[in-house]
Structure formats: C-alpha cells, structure tokens
Amino acid sequence: DVKVTQSSRYLVKRTGEKVFLECVQDMDHENMFWYRQDPGLGLRLIYFSYDVKMKEKGDIPEGYSVSREKKERFSLILESASTNQTSMYLCASRAGGPLSGANVLTFGAGSRLTVL
C-alpha cells in the first residue's frame, strides 16, 4: 500500500530541458516537501508546501520551482536542467495543523535524475 508515489524512479535528461517530477500522496496530508539527497550532503530542502497553492522556499530553491494545485499533488519543476542538478530527489508528506508537531514524514521511493 504505497502512500507517497513519485512518478518516475529514474530519469535521464539533457542540459537545458524542462523537467517535471511529480509526487502524489493519498493520506490527505497538508504538508509536502521536496528534498534532494547527495552523498555527504544529506537531505537538503528545496521547497515545501503547507496548503494548496501555498509554497515556501527551502534551503536550496535556486533553479527549481514547485506547483501545488491540488492537495494530493506536489510537483517539482526544473526550468532548465543543469548537470549540477543530477541527484536523488525525495518527496515527502506529513499531516499538519494544530497539535501535529510529532507527525512523521512519509517518503516516496525517490526519483534519480541524471542530467547529461
């Protein structure tokens, strides 16, 4: 019973291409997150969203944008892919609202993007 689904497990794109990474959750969670994971750097927060159409920059938003038109879907967009965006991208969701401090993140399986 997969709860956070990332549309592509592996992608190979060329420099300059526009790339869409899709994430869908079926748990009615308010919060959704996009991270990239690189060896030695851990998970770095790109963008997060706490409600439909709401988005906040994380620690490394440059070169990325996001879209959240529906509660269950959070898309990460690379407007013009570059080789330094080659990475593993992890989507996560989490129930929010009052008294939600202890709620854990549920992660997708990840999308490994290679930009040539």
Add this chain to the structure above:
Amino acid sequence: AQKITQTQPGMFVQEKEAVTLDCTYDTSDPSYGLFWYKQPSSGEMIFLIYQGSYDQQNATEGRYSLNFQKARKSANLVISASQLGDSAMYFCAMREGDGGYQKVTFGTGTKLQVIP
C-alpha cells in the same frame, strides 16, 4: 548556517554493543521537534524516534533512545544492543514552526556499520 549538524560521517560498532550518534541543532523557534530516520541501503526512509521541545522526558522506542539536552541543543540517538541490521545511514531532522507552517530540515547523516 547549518541548522542540523551531524559531525560523524561514519561510525563502527561491535554487534551487541551500544552506540551514540551525535546531533546538534540550531533554532530560535521555541516550539520545535527532533526526529531520527534510518536509511538502509535499499533507500527507504524509516522513522525511528521523535522528541518535542516541550517534552520533559527523553523519548524511547524499543532499542532506540534520544538523549535530549535542550540547553546544549543536542539530540543524540542511542542504539542499544546493536544488530547487523542496524547498518545504515542515520539522519537527524528538525521540525520548526507550529500549526500550518512547519518546516523540516535534515542533517548530513552518519553511516553506521555494525561489525559481527
């Protein structure tokens, strides 16, 4: 500035021994929480334990305990009686904010290897 610091890139522990993984954090938010996640070689992210900033007692979950020292801003994970299956990457994460707006950031991780 790094909000979550994990100073041990890699650690070894003998099977059946206890091990402590270090995590320090930096926040001015009075309401925050600390999480620990495990990432085995399969890549999935597994939640281990949570500690809220207002929790009086240190969190425990089976063989995992969190040594929370608020004044020192540290939240170390203690794994007792290590098992071979504990070999994995371990990430410390911090939730800041309350209510709707909640941000979760991660550290760089510690790779733990359990030796038979």
